[in-house]
Amino acid sequence: MTVISTTTDPVALNLTVVAEFAASPERVWAVWENPRQLERWWGPPTYPATFTRHDFEVGGESRYYMTGPEGDTPHGWWRMYMIDEPRHLEFANGLAGDDGEPVPGVEPMAAHVTFEPIDSGTRMTTESTFVDEAQMEKMLAMGMSEGMTQAVSQIEGLLTSEGA
Amino acid sequence: MDLVFRALADTTRRDIFQRVIGDGLSVSSLADDYEMSFAAVQKHVSVLERAALVTKERHGREQIVHGNLSTLRRAAALLDAFEEIWIGRATKIAEILGEKGSAT
Numbered sequence: 001m002t003v004i005s006t007t008t009d010p011v012a013l014n015l016t017v018v019a020e021f022a023a024s025p026e027r028v029w030a031v032w033e034n035p036r037q038l039e040r041w042w043g044p045p046t047y048p049a050t051f052t053r054h055d056f057e058v059g060g061e062s063r064y065y066m067t068g069p070e071g072d073t074p075h076g077w078w079r080m081y082m083i084d085e086p087r088h089l090e091f092a093n094g095l096a097g098d099d100g101e102p103v104p105g106v107e108p109m110a111a112h113v114t115f116e117p118i119d120s121g122t123r124m125t126t127e128s129t130f131v132d133e134a135q136m137e138k139m140l141a142m143g144m145s146e147g148m149t150q151a152v153s154q155i156e157g158l159l160t161s162e163g164a
Numbered sequence: 165m166d167l168v169f170r171a172l173a174d175t176t177r178r179d180i181f182q183r184v185i186g187d188g189l190s191v192s193s194l195a196d197d198y199e200m201s202f203a204a205v206q207k208h209v210s211v212l213e214r215a216a217l218v219t220k221e222r223h224g225r226e227q228i229v230h231g232n233l234s235t236l237r238r239a240a241a242l243l244d245a246f247e248e249i250w251i252g253r254a255t256k257i258a259e260i261l262g263e264k265g266s267a268t
Contacts, residue, residue, distance in 0.1 A: 002254045002255055002257075002258040003250075003251050003254050003255070006247050006250070006251070008240060008243040008244065008247060009243075010236050010237075010239035010240040010243060011168065011172050011236070011239075013239060013243070014243075015243050015246050015247055015250070017247065017250040017251065017254065019254035019257070019258075021257065021258055021261050022261070022262075023261040027261060028257070028261065031257050031260055031261070037260060040256065040260055041253050041256035041257050041260060042253065044249060044252060045252065124254070124257075126250060128246060128250070130242075130243075130246075133238060133239060133242060136239075136242040136243075136245075136246070137242065139246075140242065140245050140246070
């Protein structure tokens with residue numbers, strides 16, 4: 001199994017996913033650095049991503065959009081805060097408007113990624129930290145089909161009524 | 165959600181939150197259990213209330229505090245959705261790495 005553990009902390013709004021790959025850290029690093037490889041896995045299956053810019057250096061920014069099943073194209077951006085090849089990556093990931101530029105006033109989420117050599121290849125740990133629920137909902141709405149958004153809100157509805 | 169985090173960063177407030185889940189407790193009975201003034205306990209309850217972690221309900225002269233688990237559950241449900249996204253991403257990365265000629 002690729003993903004070996006996941007941890008969610010609803011108080012800190014933090015998610016950690018640990019995955020292991022049968023490839024060297026340098027090779028796993030390349031799927032982040034190379035925009036043509038990155039766009040093959042960043043978007044959800046129904047929303048493939050296209051990176052129009054990927055300045056993979058500290059302070060560098062990326063711009064991307066995803067193409068949905070109904071032709072909708074939500075845009076997003078990254079800003080790189082730390083690049084320590086092939087060990088550690090830190091960046092912000094936020095929502096962009098139709099012009100592809102960051103939406104003012106909408107905080108980005110923070111991502112920390114580490115790549116650790118292990119006997120079988122690489123252990124990659126991704127840690128995502130969110131600001132608030134509204135931000136999470138906006139980011140989820142991007143890259144989700146109508147049906148999936150409905151499914152999530154239905155689940156939330158159930159949870160809310162259960163907790164009331 | 166920052167409010168939730170700050171509200172639960174305090175030991176007394178975490179304790180209050182845990183105790184009012186279920187039947188709820190009045191502010192005065194909560195105050196009896198802590199070595200602090202009624203006003204101090206009331207202040208802690210207000211912080212929890214602002215973070216939507218508790219609700220207050222008036223019962224005659226008493227104010228009953230109820231824990232609101234849905235606030236935390238909602239955050240948990242949203243995190244679960246992102247968890248799914250990352251599991252999908254990791255699975256796809258494994259596929260890309262497994263392709264012939266993918267070695268660099």
